[in-house]
Amino acid sequence: MASVLSLKKTIYLGPFVHSQSLAELEICTQGAIGVDEKGTIAFVERDVTEAIAVAKHEGWESAELVRVQDNGFFFPGFIDTHIHASQYPNTGIFGKSTLLDWLNTYTFPLESSLHALSRARQVYSRVVSRTLSHGTTTAAYYATVHVASTNLLADICLAKGQRAFVGRVCMNTLSPDYYRDASVEDAVRDSRASIDYIRKIDPGAELVAPIITPRFAPSCTAECLSALGELHRETGVHCQTHISENKPEIALVKELFPERKSYADVYDAAGLLTPKMILAHAVHLTGDEVELIKERGAKISHCPASNTALTSGCARVRELIESGIAVGLGTDVSGGFSPSVLEMARQAIWVSRFVAMNDGDQAKLSTEEVLYLATRGGAKVVGLENKIGGFEVGMDWDAQMIGLGAVSESGEAASESEDPVDVWGWESWDDRVAKWVYNGDDRSTVAVWVKGRLVHQTSRYQR
Structure with a gap:
């Protein structure tokens, strides 16, 4: 059954965004989130390089690495x-x-x-x-x-x-x-x-x-x-x-x-x-x-x-x-x-x-x-506030990788992605999130995990 599948330690690398309170989003532009074999968040590192994130945590040297793609970020499911x-x-x-x-x-x-x-x-x-x-x-x-x-x-x-x-x-x-x-x-x-x-x-x-x-x-x-x-x-x-x-x-x-x-x-x-x-x-x-x-x-x-x-x-x-x-x-x-x-x-x-x-x-x-x-x-x-909804140690990795489109110098899409959100490069991170909220759809959802298990992926997702 899905709930007892054996998983591998995984470190998710790249920007992540989640709510800290009703009025405040945390936007971390360079993060590392370690998820253990049970699909539980074991550590959250902010403003660290990939090498430092791996080195800081003993036993994670062989962990799988998943990096944000397509100008995007990780967001809770x-x-x-x-x-x-x-x-x-x-x-x-x-x-x-x-x-x-x-x-x-x-x-x-x-x-x-x-x-x-x-x-x-x-x-x-x-x-x-x-x-x-x-x-x-x-x-x-x-x-x-x-x-x-x-x-x-x-x-x-x-x-x-x-x-x-x-x-x-x-x-x-x-x-x-x-x-x-x-x-x-x-x-x-x-x-x-x-x-x-x-x-x-x-x-x-x-x-x-x-x-x-x-x-x-x-x-x-x-x-x-x-x-x-x-x-x-x-x-x-x-x-x-x-x-x-x-x-x-x-x-x-x-x-x-x-x-x-x-x-x-x-x-x-x-x-x-x-x-x-x-x-x-x-x-x-x-x-x-x-x-x-x-x-x-x-x-x-x-x-x-x-x-x-x-x-x-x-x-x-x-x-x-x-x-x-x-x-x-x-x-x-x-x-x-x-x-x-x-x-x-x-x-x-x-x-x-x-x-x-x-x-x-x-x-x-x-x-x-x-x-x-x-x-x-x-x-x-739904009574699961201690388990899902954010990126904190002890919570389950219920998450989605969001990808946003990039506009090239010619004015065309920088890749063949059909993402509905155009990012020009000058936007702040607050702007990027707002563009996703107002313009995004399922084409922006590159991959989805529930309790650490990959449950949806598009052709844009690369491991």
Whole structure:
């Protein structure tokens, strides 16, 4: 299995960039990062030559050397805190729909078709490969209601080496008769079956872990949510769901759960609003809900592209961050039109500027801040902040090599690389990073590692 592959000591040489805090990027223009046989960072050296870096560390004389190529740098792997693997074929298809119409028109028919394992294998193999190619080293996936195909998604993540939380979707009401849990008992039994299977294939959760996944409050009865809350308490695994995505949805929750004070209170009453809960969207939270989520320690996945595509609204991310809630980024494929977390970083900047047009410049998110949300923020959301998201001793080497294009004196590309980012040579390192954030895509991602294992490479990568 991917989690037990034997690796060789490796020293990664060249510039590296990572978040030190929400507002500060560290840009080291000449670094050396040693990664041991377990895929763990053993040392980080700054401003040293290659020879000195090797000589300083006894036992690393025969380590493999990997050097940054194509005018680039090493950057932590992206963390997608909310993505529907089962919806990947619909990416970019949302028509003129709003959320509830979109579910019935596009989503439920596609998801239900993945009961066929051949179809599920095709979809899940592609989405894992595609997200890896965009530098996503960790993903919190929604699968479908089907146990076998949900388990298959976990198998594929493990085989391809992507770190993942894989959730079997639960819904026993307000969904088509052909695609729902027949009873609360079925929802709990089948969720437990997937939890047990995923724990069996990766007992230490080195790469793949289960996650309890009630779709959202309107698709689950109060009894079902409470039963899943009990399963959460019993198993201790993470949970994920949606909250306050758009106003008609919120009105529906109020109608379905009149005894509850708010959307967040629905989950709290069921025992689901805990530090291991990931709440996607959170566009229209009330002040009381923000306080409740903070008090319970639940986390939020900001999905800017999806919220714009489905005209759900603009989440006030600055307010969420300042309240003390951990926030990460989610692609929300296929409500979101791209599987790229880098694209979500751009979209998060735009959404914050839309908010700023009404609320003032303090609402704007900076380049540094969205890169934090894409890495360390996401790590906090999935409970792995001590393991991934940055380049520090003791953390896993979940990383990507970024390559940037260079412009020759003739004005042509200096190589045959099709990188979308043009570097002219006069840019500061801050400029280079900003150009990547605003112009980069998967063509800029030369290679990707998860826990020290090379899981994606392009023709530009040379060892």
